[in-house]
Amino acid sequence: MNINPMNFVYNLKYMGLGMLGIFIVIGIVIGVTLLLNKVTEKN
Amino acid sequence: MEIIYENILQIQWQQIVMWIIGGLLVYLAIKKEMEPTLLLPMGFGAILVNLPFSGAIETLETLFAAGISNELFPLILFIGIGAMIDFGPLLSNPKLMLFGAAAQFGIFFTLCFASMFFDIKDSGSIAIIGAADGPTSIVVAQALGTKYLGAIMVAAYSYMALVPIIQPPVIKLLTTKKERMIRMEYTQKEVSKTTKILFPIVITVIAGLVAPASVALIGFLMFGNLIRECGVLNSLSETAQKSLANIITIFLGITISLRMQAAEFLTVETLLILCLGLVAFVVDTAGGVIFAKILNLFSKKKINPMIGAAGISAFPMSGRVVHKMGLREDPQNFLLMHSIGVNVSGQIASVIAGGMILKFFM
Numbered sequence: 001m002n003i004n005p006m007n008f009v010y011n012l013k014y015m016g017l018g019m020l021g022i023f024i025v026i027g028i029v030i031g032v033t034l035l036l037n038k039v040t041e042k043n
Numbered sequence: 044m045e046i047i048y049e050n051i052l053q054i055q056w057q058q059i060v061m062w063i064i065g066g067l068l069v070y071l072a073i074k075k076e077m078e079p080t081l082l083l084p085m086g087f088g089a090i091l092v093n094l095p096f097s098g099a100i101e102t103l104e105t106l107f108a109a110g111i112s113n114e115l116f117p118l119i120l121f122i123g124i125g126a127m128i129d130f131g132p133l134l135s136n137p138k139l140m141l142f143g144a145a146a147q148f149g150i151f152f153t154l155c156f157a158s159m160f161f162d163i164k165d166s167g168s169i170a171i172i173g174a175a176d177g178p179t180s181i182v183v184a185q186a187l188g189t190k191y192l193g194a195i196m197v198a199a200y201s202y203m204a205l206v207p208i209i210q211p212p213v214i215k216l217l218t219t220k221k222e223r224m225i226r227m228e229y230t231q232k233e234v235s236k237t238t239k240i241l242f243p244i245v246i247t248v249i250a251g252l253v254a255p256a257s258v259a260l261i262g263f264l265m266f267g268n269l270i271r272e273c274g275v276l277n278s279l280s281e282t283a284q285k286s287l288a289n290i291i292t293i294f295l296g297i298t299i300s301l302r303m304q305a306a307e308f309l310t311v312e313t314l315l316i317l318c319l320g321l322v323a324f325v326v327d328t329a330g331g332v333i334f335a336k337i338l339n340l341f342s343k344k345k346i347n348p349m350i351g352a353a354g355i356s357a358f359p360m361s362g363r364v365v366h367k368m369g370l371r372e373d374p375q376n377f378l379l380m381h382s383i384g385v386n387v388s389g390q391i392a393s394v395i396a397g398g399m400i401l402k403f404f405m
Contacts, residue, residue, distance in 0.1 A: 001311065007158040011166075015151035018399045019144075025253050025395050026144040026388075032245050033137040033238075040235035 088300020123288025125267025146354025173323025257398020
């Protein structure tokens with residue numbers, strides 16, 4: 001098994017992109033849920 | 044006479060080690076009641092497949108091809124899990140979902156860490172142990188074609204069972220007693236039936252549009268939830284929660300053990316995967332807690348940072364762990380509704396994280 005410490009640094013981009021992606025999707029879900037609550041509350 | 048001892052002479056020490064590991068899993072399942080529904084079949088299966096010239100391997104290979112290679116078993120299990128989940132606490136306070144997102148940090152940290160030792164597809168498969176969700180781990184690991192499925196499954200389910208042991212020290216290390224005693228008011232907000240019905244449909248559409256790789260996982264989870272919430276399929280909902288989930292779980296556990304044959308399992312890589320899985324769980328927990336502490340810097344209404352740890356998924360153990368820790372610090376501090384809400388959001392976020400990993404590396 002080879003150990004390549006530089007891979008940690010090289011793959012940090014996936015950490016950034018992954019977390020950003022999750023927060024964007026969750027952000028959209030929160031927005032839609034708030035909207036759903038608002039709309040159905042009126043009804 | 045020779046026929047009897049001929050097979051016995053074929054036993055290798057590695058197989059005996061696997062019997063011990065299998066026995067340990069059975070012990071943990073029965074005596075400690077740690078994820079018994081999966082650890083017991085896996086433990087027994089580990090013994091079964093490590094008998095010399097085991098005739099069970101062919102049958103398990105058939106089951107593996109029928110239900111795991113094509114990701115069928117974990118996805119069907121997700122229908123049952125979806126039918127078990129009540130999104131009510133989350134829908135009444137949707138902002139809790141942010142903690143579920145933050146607590147996926149361990150997955151991506153472990154991805155980077157694992158990439159120092161493994162190729163990127165194996166690293167993604169190992170990192171998803173941090174999803175603290177068995178079906179997601181199986182689907183991602185299988186889709187990425189890793190050869191370490193057995194070790195990943197053992198790590199995922201063992202650490203899920205060990206959540207009450209893993210999380211408290213990490214939470215205590217990152218919080219002060221004063222922070223752990225923060226009380227959070229819970230006001231029951233009415234969530235309409237229409238919202239509860241529309242929620243699973245809308246989430247599926249959003250996930251499908253934004254992270255298409257996760258749509259099978261989230262879609263089956265939400266389908267199960269829709270059956271639960273629609274109000275006209277109570278019988279199906281009950282079947283999904285009990286009979287369906289139980290049948291699939293029986294097959295899943297024993298079939299996974301096919302990947303626990305000594306030659307494949309007893310390697311340095313397995314040990315490393317077990318360590319990396321632990322890293323994923325610890326960093327997930329830390330991610331959720333630290334995120335809550337950061338929010339507290341800007342918010343007037345203080346949040347008990349312990350609830351961030353429940354975002355790890357591992358439903359419902361993690362939510363209960365946080366609730367019990369809150370009660371230990373202050374017997375009048377009831378965090379259950381908040382922690383379960385965060386816990387459920389972790390379930391959604393971990394599936395999205397799985398979709399992200401698939402999007403990156405498939």
